[in-house]
Structure formats: structure tokens, C-alpha cells
Amino acid sequence: MNGAQQAALAARKKDTRSRWLLSTPALLIIFFAAVGPLLVMLLYSFMAKGDYGDVRFGEFSLEGWTSVLFQRDIFDDTLGFADAHLSIIWRSIQLSFFTTILTLILGFPTAYFIATRPPHTREIWVFLVTIPFWTNLLIRTFAMQQVIRHEGMLNNALIWLGIIKQPLQIMYTDTANLLGMTYVYLPLMVLPLYASIEKLDFRLVEAGYDLYATRFQVLRRVVIPLVKPGLIAGSILVFIPSLGAYVIPRVLGGGKNMMLGNLIEMQFGSGRNWPLGAAMSITLMALVMVALIFYVRNASRGGTGHA
Amino acid sequence: MLKSRFDVRAQPGFGLITLFTFFALYLPIGALVVYSFNGAESLSRWDGFSTRWFVVAWQNAAVQDAAMRSLVIASWAAFLASVAATMAALATTRTAPYRGLTFKYALINQPLMVPEIVTAVALLIVFSRIKVWTGYSGLGYLIVAHTAFCIPFAYLPIRARLESMDLTLERAAADLYATPWKTFWHVTLPLLRPAIIAGFMLAFVISLDDVVITEFVKSGGQDTLPTYMLGQLRRETSPEINAIATVFLALSTALVVVFFFINRRKQ
Amino acid sequence: MDQTQVKSANGGAIGMRAIQKWFGTFQAVNDVTLDIRSNEFFTLLGPSGCGKTTLLRMIAGFELPTEGQVLLDGKDISSLRPNQRPVNTVFQNYALFPHLTVAENIGFGLKMLGTPKSKIDGVVKEMLKLVHLEGRGDNAVTQLSGGQQQRVALARALAPQPKVLLLDEPLSALDLKLRKSMQMELKRLQLETGITFVFVTHDQEEALTMSDRIAVMSTGTVRQVGTPWDIYDRPAERFVADFIGETNFLEADVVSVSGNKARVRLSSGAEIPATFPTDLTPSGKVTIVVRPEHAQVSAPSPASLLQGVIHEVVYLGTDTHLHIRLDDGTTFMVRQQNARSGHSGFSKDDTVGIGFSDDVAQILRD
Numbered sequence: 001m002n003g004a005q006q007a008a009l010a011a012r013k014k015d016t017r018s019r020w021l022l023s024t025p026a027l028l029i030i031f032f033a034a035v036g037p038l039l040v041m042l043l044y045s046f047m048a049k050g051d052y053g054d055v056r057f058g059e060f061s062l063e064g065w066t067s068v069l070f071q072r073d074i075f076d077d078t079l080g081f082a083d084a085h086l087s088i089i090w091r092s093i094q095l096s097f098f099t100t101i102l103t104l105i106l107g108f109p110t111a112y113f114i115a116t117r118p119p120h121t122r123e124i125w126v127f128l129v130t131i132p133f134w135t136n137l138l139i140r141t142f143a144m145q146q147v148i149r150h151e152g153m154l155n156n157a158l159i160w161l162g163i164i165k166q167p168l169q170i171m172y173t174d175t176a177n178l179l180g181m182t183y184v185y186l187p188l189m190v191l192p193l194y195a196s197i198e199k200l201d202f203r204l205v206e207a208g209y210d211l212y213a214t215r216f217q218v219l220r221r222v223v224i225p226l227v228k229p230g231l232i233a234g235s236i237l238v239f240i241p242s243l244g245a246y247v248i249p250r251v252l253g254g255g256k257n258m259m260l261g262n263l264i265e266m267q268f269g270s271g272r273n274w275p276l277g278a279a280m281s282i283t284l285m286a287l288v289m290v291a292l293i294f295y296v297r298n299a300s301r302g303g304t305g306h307a
Numbered sequence: 308m309l310k311s312r313f314d315v316r317a318q319p320g321f322g323l324i325t326l327f328t329f330f331a332l333y334l335p336i337g338a339l340v341v342y343s344f345n346g347a348e349s350l351s352r353w354d355g356f357s358t359r360w361f362v363v364a365w366q367n368a369a370v371q372d373a374a375m376r377s378l379v380i381a382s383w384a385a386f387l388a389s390v391a392a393t394m395a396a397l398a399t400t401r402t403a404p405y406r407g408l409t410f411k412y413a414l415i416n417q418p419l420m421v422p423e424i425v426t427a428v429a430l431l432i433v434f435s436r437i438k439v440w441t442g443y444s445g446l447g448y449l450i451v452a453h454t455a456f457c458i459p460f461a462y463l464p465i466r467a468r469l470e471s472m473d474l475t476l477e478r479a480a481a482d483l484y485a486t487p488w489k490t491f492w493h494v495t496l497p498l499l500r501p502a503i504i505a506g507f508m509l510a511f512v513i514s515l516d517d518v519v520i521t522e523f524v525k526s527g528g529q530d531t532l533p534t535y536m537l538g539q540l541r542r543e544t545s546p547e548i549n550a551i552a553t554v555f556l557a558l559s560t561a562l563v564v565v566f567f568f569i570n571r572r573k574q
Numbered sequence: 575m576d577q578t579q580v581k582s583a584n585g586g587a588i589g590m591r592a593i594q595k596w597f598g599t600f601q602a603v604n605d606v607t608l609d610i611r612s613n614e615f616f617t618l619l620g621p622s623g624c625g626k627t628t629l630l631r632m633i634a635g636f637e638l639p640t641e642g643q644v645l646l647d648g649k650d651i652s653s654l655r656p657n658q659r660p661v662n663t664v665f666q667n668y669a670l671f672p673h674l675t676v677a678e679n680i681g682f683g684l685k686m687l688g689t690p691k692s693k694i695d696g697v698v699k700e701m702l703k704l705v706h707l708e709g710r711g712d713n714a715v716t717q718l719s720g721g722q723q724q725r726v727a728l729a730r731a732l733a734p735q736p737k738v739l740l741l742d743e744p745l746s747a748l749d750l751k752l753r754k755s756m757q758m759e760l761k762r763l764q765l766e767t768g769i770t771f772v773f774v775t776h777d778q779e780e781a782l783t784m785s786d787r788i789a790v791m792s793t794g795t796v797r798q799v800g801t802p803w804d805i806y807d808r809p810a811e812r813f814v815a816d817f818i819g820e821t822n823f824l825e826a827d828v829v830s831v832s833g834n835k836a837r838v839r840l841s842s843g844a845e846i847p848a849t850f851p852t853d854l855t856p857s858g859k860v861t862i863v864v865r866p867e868h869a870q871v872s873a874p875s876p877a878s879l880l881q882g883v884i885h886e887v888v889y890l891g892t893d894t895h896l897h898i899r900l901d902d903g904t905t906f907m908v909r910q911q912n913a914r915s916g917h918s919g920f921s922k923d924d925t926v927g928i929g930f931s932d933d934v935a936q937i938l939r940d
Contacts, residue, residue, distance in 0.1 A: 244422025
């Protein structure tokens with residue numbers, strides 16, 4: 001290596017070092033208050049639970065993990081399925097799935113409509129969709145509660161229209177959770193869909209019509225395949241937060257329609273089973289990771305038809 | 308006279324669904340705002356326009372306490388997050404990929420990828436143990452926790468601005484014998500300022516809004532405005548909650564609008 | 575079976591009646607009435623913005639005339655949507671579906687019409703053969719070259735056997751050599767299938783090469799319709815004469831008119847016969863056009879129709895262009911083929927006489 005190359009290398013090293021120095025505060029904070037605790041939680045999931053919550057520190061046990069799916073029969077100590085847990089996990093997955101479907105049904109036409117407005121008005125439409133999104137989650141959940149309550153707007157409207165005589169019980173049901181999550185996560189479906197549709201080359205749609213496709217066929221055979229990346233992104237952006245929902249089921253679902261998030265909380269409250277809570281959290285995270293990997297895989301495929 | 312052209316973009320029914328969607332999006336929060344001006348005692352009937360509930364909320368000591376705490380935490384968290392994010396952005400942008408860059412990038416954005424409830428209980432576990440060891444139970448835990456999840460939000464606009472910034476200005480400064488520190492202070496930083504402010508505001512709003520992590524990390528009596536509201540939702544609701552929610556709404560909407568216009572101006 | 579019989583079964587005839595098209599305050603098409611015959615290769619030729627693409631899109635159904643009608647085989651199709659018209663388009667940017675293979679692209683139209691799969695497969699195979707892309711059916715369209723993509727676009731538009739095929743400047747993105755070979759391809763395809771081709775281009779050479787008839791357009795109106803020979807040798811207007819090839823414009827006075835021939839006096843005093851557009855009765859001062867290759871240069875003599883001094887000689891390999899300044903100040907260009915290698919025989923500043931035969935002068939309408 002000659003002098004110039006050595007100098008360049010030294011400069012590069014200095015640059016890399018100063019970059020590491022600069023990123024230290026951010027990395028430290030995140031490690032200490034976000035990533036690190038996850039690792040600690042992993043440890044805790046393998047410890048024995050304490051009598052008054054917390055754990056018997058250092059004592060190893062697999063009970064936390066087995067209790068996620070199984071429970072011991074109190075009489076003969078055999079392992080059977082923990083039905084309560086399984087039904088809650090299954091309900092979470094189902095609700096997340098249906099929320100995704102609902103947001104798709106509402107969100108796709110909305111995103112498409114906005115994307116096909118004249119260019120200068122599109123920004124405004126998008127802005128209007130974004131505003132509710134920036135509103136506090138709790139406030140939106142509360143607002144939804146007001147609508148579906150016994151004396152809420154929905155019931156009042158339905159009675160006034162004569163469709164029902166008595167108010168419907170929507171609060172504290174699965175439907176309440178579904179409506180709440182759809183309401184809260186709808187913008188998350190619209191935005192990536194909009195981004196994808198906006199880039200669509202509509203000359204391809206023209207070609208479709210030229211070749212005898214009906215409006216529906218054009219939608220099915222040309223538009224949708226070409227906006228697949230947006231569809232997948234939107235679905236993931238709705239499915240993942242839905243899985244980990246906590247506030248919405250707590251406010252709208254009440255104690256009887258728990259989702260995974262509430263079940264986890266219970267272990268740190270009245271359930272007094274920290275290792276189980278830790279194990280459940282990690283299970284939730286694993287489910288999310290699976291969904292993310294699925295997204296990354298599919299996002300790299302497809303994504304053509306952009307002008 | 309016929310229509311002017313065959314609209315290849317139109318799809319039947321989509322306009323209606325869009326209308327319904329916007330209606331559905333705004334109706335609940337619209338109703339919430341309207342009802343905060345309800346003169347009646349409970350939310351079951353409407354009893355004339357009144358601002359009494361705003362006054363009640365304003366005078367509620369618990370609300371004042373919670374609001375104050377929210378602002379303090381948000382200010383600290385946004386400030387610390389902005390500083391850390393700026394440094395991190397400088398470290399990770401405008402460079403050829405180097406070892407550890409992807410790792411850093413993933414780490415910085417980690418809070419965006421993990422469900423809040425998971426982070427919340429993890430923090431609960433760690434902080435409760437630290438509380439046992441040190442006996443400290445002040446606002447520090449909340450501030451640190453908030454800073455952590457605010458960093459990626461502050462990071463995004465700063466990084467975006469850095470990437471699109473013209474290097475020539477800084478090169479010119481270096482050419483004129485400015486040291487790296489001087490270049491940074493007098494050239495880079497001023498250019499970056501709008502993005503840093505945007506990042507700060509974003510982090511501020513995110514911190515104000517947080518409910519899940521705060522709920523699990525706080526010690527007794529350490530309510531922020533969102534956790535206070537969450538607690539109140541268990542009981543018989545009065546328009547007081549609506550009033551608080553309306554103020555909150557107004558605040559975040561105002562911040563978003565400002566943020567939107569700052570972004571617009573940058574272009 | 576008689577070739578002509580097969581052909582007339584395929585191609586549709588397009589009629590455009592008093593078409594007006596306004597985009598807001600901009601008039602794109604101004605009172606166009608046009609007939610495109612069954613089985614012909616018809617070209618809409620003109621500079622950009624002349625309205626030719628708008629006209630094409632009105633045949634396809636993507637634009638609707640503000641006034642007027644579009645007819646197919648005598649029936650008014652103005653209110654039919656594009657997917658209801660037995661008309662297919664080859665788009666300028668090909669518009670191939672990137673998420674479908676070559677075969678799926680070609681079969682798209684038939685699939686939309688509900689044709690059974692087995693039949694689609696057969697047609698696709700035929701089409702691939704027709705455009706010389708056998709075996710490429712399973713390729714992704716992004717893997718193909720520009721020329722190949724163009725052929726897929728063609729096959730896709732031909733597969734549903736439309737009555738009329740519209741081509742919107744399909745060759746503009748190809749390089750010269752490919753363009754020339756594709757021009758011959760298109761001509762061959764039109765003859766083989768018998769489908770009426772309506773071709774849009776701004777390249778006059780292309781139009782002259784391929785078309786049965788050409789409509790020359792400018793600023794929303796049709797200036798002249800005719801065979802390539804009509805357009806080139808007998809331009810009716812200044813615009814047409816100027817747009818197609820190179821021309822010499824001469825001022826002249828009408829001496830007499832008899833039947834479809836006229837006699838005019840040139841500025842030099844010479845009298846020559848001239849043809850004129852059938853709807854015109856020439857009189858007084860007129861402009862006549864003479865194509866550069868129809869004139870000859872010789873040593874000056876009293877028999878010369880015109881006389882002048884060569885002020886520029888341009889050698890172009892196959893031809894030599896002689897730019898001559900006439901006695902009355904106007905410029906006249908003569909194109910000589912370099913039949914023998916070397917010097918054309920004339921140089922700058924030579925005084926020369928210009929002559930041309932009796933049947934090359936044409937009076938313009940202007």
C-alpha cells in the first residue's frame with residue numbers, strides 16, 4: 001500500500017469510528033429501553049413464577065412456556081390443552097384476519113378513488129385520511145365506544161329508522177373489537193394502497209378495455225395484480241397491530257372478550273404469572289415476525305406495471 | 308351531446324364507498340367533539356350548548372396533574388430523541404454501506420416493528436427489578452421509555468432531509484478551511500433545522516399520545532393524560548372526558564397541520 | 575378460395591361524419607369527414623398536435639366526438655364503449671401487461687370474450703408464428719427486446735380478429751433498421767389478414783411506403799386524402815406539398831383552362847401545362863409546385879423553362895442537390911441522381927437552364 005492509499009484507509013477508519021461514536025446515544029437508549037428488556041423478558045420466561053407476582057429470580061422452570069398452550073389438570077396433574085388460552089389466541093388471529101378483510105373492503109375502493117382524482121386534489125384527500133390517523137388511539141377507541149354504546153349513535157339511528165325496536169348489545173362483544181380495530185387501522189390500509197395505485201400506468205388499463213374487458217374484469221385482471229405490493233403492505237400494516245391490540249379490546253371488549261394483549265396483561269396483574277406473561281409476549285412477537293417475513297418475501301416479488 | 312370521453316379510471320360504486328368511509332372515519336370523532344359541548348350531565352341526552360365541561364376538566368386537579376406530567380415527559384423525550392436521532396442520522400446516512408450499518412438501522416427502527424404490549428411488559432419486568440434494587444421510582448423510567456420509541460420517529464424526517472441534502476455546500480465550507488465541527492455547526496445544522504424541528508414535533512406528538520407503554524411503566528399516581536382517561540373510561544362517562552378528548556384532538560390536529568405545512572414548505 | 579373474397583370478409587369500413595372534438599377551449603378536430611375502406615391500409619399523417627391520434631382514439635372509443643358520428647360498416651358506433659367495439663389498438667408504448675407472459679398477453683382479448691381455453695391456446699400459437707416469435711410464449715414480456723415487444727403487441731391486437739386494427743405510431747421507438755423491416759412486416763400482415771389497418775404517424779416516408787391511402791392532417795383538419803402517388807405528385811395544398819418531401823414553389827399566371835388541364839405562364843415567360851385539384855377552377859395568380867427530381871438542369875438555352883445561377887451544390891452520395899437562384903430571385907432545387915460516379919457536371923456559379931416535362935406541374939389550392 002502506498003502513502004495515498006494508507007491515508008485514504010486511515011481516513012475511512014476515522015470516519016467509521018466517528019460514525020459509531022455518533023450513533024452511540026441512540027443505540028444505547030434503544031438497547032436499554034427497548035431491545036434489552038426483550039432479552040430480559042426471554043430470560044424471565046424460563047424462570048419460576050413468584051407467589052405474589054414477579055419471579056423467583058434465578059430459578060429455572062419451563063412452566064411459563066408450557067402454560068401458554070397447556071394446563072395441568074388439578075386432580076391428576078396430566079397435561080391438557082389450556083382451552084381459555086387457545087380460544088383467546090385463536091380469537092386474536094381471527095379478529096385480526098377479519099379486521100384486515102374489512103379494512104380491505106373499505107380501504108381499496110377509497111384508495112383507488114383518491115388515486116384517480118385530479119392530481120392537485122389528491123393531496124387534500126390523503127391529508128383528510130391521515131388526520132384521524134394522527135389522533136390518539138385512545139380517543140378514537142373512546143369515540144367508537146360512544147357510537148356503539150347502548151344509547152350510542154348507532155343504536156339511536158337504527159331505532160329512529162325503525163330497523164330495530166330495542167338497542168343492540170354491541171359493546172363487550174367480538175363485533176365491538178372488530179369495529180374498533182377496523183376504525184382505528186383503516187388509514188393504515190388506505191395509505192400504502194394509495195401509494196401503489198397512484199403509480200399504476202393507466203395505459204395498461206386502457207389496453208385492457210381495448211381488449212374487451214369489462215370494468216370488473218379490468219379490476220380483477222389488470223389493476224389488482226399490478227397493485228399487489230400495496231395490497232400486501234396494507235394487509236400487514238393492519239394485521240400486525242391488530243394481533244397485538246390491547247387498548248381496543250380493553251375498552252370495547254370488556255373482560256369477556258380478551259385478546260392476546262389483554263391476556264398478557266392479566267398475567268402481570270391478577271394472574272400473577274410473570275413467566276407465562278413473558279412467554280406469551282414472546283409468542284406474540286414470534287407471530288408478528290412470521291407475518292413480517294411473509295411480507296418481505298412477497299414485497300420483493302411482483303410490483304410491476306409502474307409507469 | 309355525449310360524455311367527453313370514456314373514463315378508463317372510473318369504477319362503479321367506489322365513489323360511494325369512499326364517501327361512506329370518510330363519513331365513518333369522521334363521524335365518531337365529530338360526535339365526540341359535539342358532545343363535549345353538551346350541557347347535560349350524562350351523555351345520554353343532549354341539553355343545549357355549553358362549555359361547562361371544559362371548565363370542569365380544566366379545574367380538575369387530577370387532570371391538571373396528568374396533563375402536566377404528559378407535557379414534561381413529552382418535552383424531555385422529544386428533546387432527547389431528537390438529539391439522539393440527529394446524531395444517529397448523521398452516522399447512518401450519506402455513506403457507502405459499512406459493516407454494522409444494517410444492524411444499526413434495524414436497531415434504530417426496532418420500536419416500530421415490535422407490538423407495543425410486548426415492549427410494555429418487557430419494560431415492566433426490567434424496571435420493576437431496577438426499582439427493587441435502587442428504590443428509585445420517579446419519572447426517569449417513563450422518560451427513558453418514551454425517548455426510546457420516539458427515536459425512530461424523529462429519525463425518519465432527519466434522515467430523509469440528510470439524504471436529499473446537497474453535499475456541495477459542506478464541501479465548499481471544508482474548502483474554505485472550516486473544521487468538521489465548524490462545518491457541522493454553521494452549515495449542516497442550519498440546513499437540517501427544519502427536519503429536526505419536524506422530528507421533534509413528531510416525537511412530541513407520539514409521546515403525548517402513548518398509552519400502552521406508559522400504562523405499564525408508570526408507578527402509582529404517575530398518570531399521564533391518556534392513562535388518566537383510560538382509567539376514567541371504566542366508570543360512568545360524563546362529557547368531561549369528551550372535553551379532555553376534544554382538547555387533545557385539537558392539539559394533535561394543530562400539530563399535524565403545522566407539520567404538514569412545514570413539509571410542504573421544504574419542497 | 576378467392577383471396578379477395580377472404581379479405582372482404584375480414585376488414586371493416588370506418589366512416590367519420592362531420593367530427594368535431596373540443597377539449598375545453600381547444601379544438602382538436604375540426605369538421606372531419608372521412609371514409610376508410612374495407613381491407614385497406616390507411617394512414618393518418620401529420621405533425622404532432624394535428625389531431626390524428628385523437629381521431630384514432632375516437633375510432634377505438636376512448637374519446638367521444640363532441641359532435642359528429644363514427645360509423646363501422648355503416649352502423650353508428652359512437653355510443654359504444656371501447657370494449658364493445660370490434661376494434662383493437664397497438665399502443666405507442668405497447669402497453670403489454672407486465673404481470674402476464676407473452677402467451678397470456680396475446681390471449682388476453684380472447685379470454686375476456688370467454689373463448690374456451692383450448693381455442694385460445696390454438697390462436698396464440700398461430701399468432702406467435704405469424705409474428706415470428708415461436709417458442710417465446712412462456713417468456714416474461716420484460717425479457718424481450720423493443721422490437722419483440724412490438725410484435726407481441728401486434729399479435730395481441732390481432733388475436734381477437736378485430737374488424738379494424740389501429741396503430742398509434744407503433745414504430746417510433748425502434749431504430750432505423752428495425753423500423754424498415756417492421757414496415758414491411760406490417761404491410762405483409764395487413765395483406766395476409768385482410769384486416770383494415772388505420773396507421774398513425776408523423777413520418778411521411780413511412781406513410782408513403784406502407785399505405786394504400788393517406789389522409790394528411792394539420793391543426794385538426796384533413797387537408798387531403800389520396801393514394802401515396804396522389805399525395806406526392808398531386809398535392810392539393812401548400813401544407814401537403816411542403817410536409818411531404820421537398821418541393822419547389824413557383825408563382826404563375828393562369829393562361830387558359832380546358833377540361834382537367836390548365837396552361838400557366840411562369841415568371842420567366844415560359845408557358846407550361848399544369849394539373850389542378852378537381853374541386854378548383856384556377857384563374858389569375860396561382861402557385862404551382864414541381865418536385866426537385868422531376869426537373870433537369872442543362873446549359874442555358876431559349877428552350878429552358880427557367881433560368882438561374884447555381885448558388886449551392888450539395889453532394890449526398892446517391893443524389894446531388896443543386897440549389898439555383900432564379901432570375902426573379904426565388905430559389906429552385908433540382909435533384910439529380912448520381913448515375914455515374916463523380917462530379918454532377920455542374921458547379922457553383924454556373925448559369926443553367928431548368929426544364930421539366932409536361933405532366934409534373936401542379937396548381938395548389940391556396
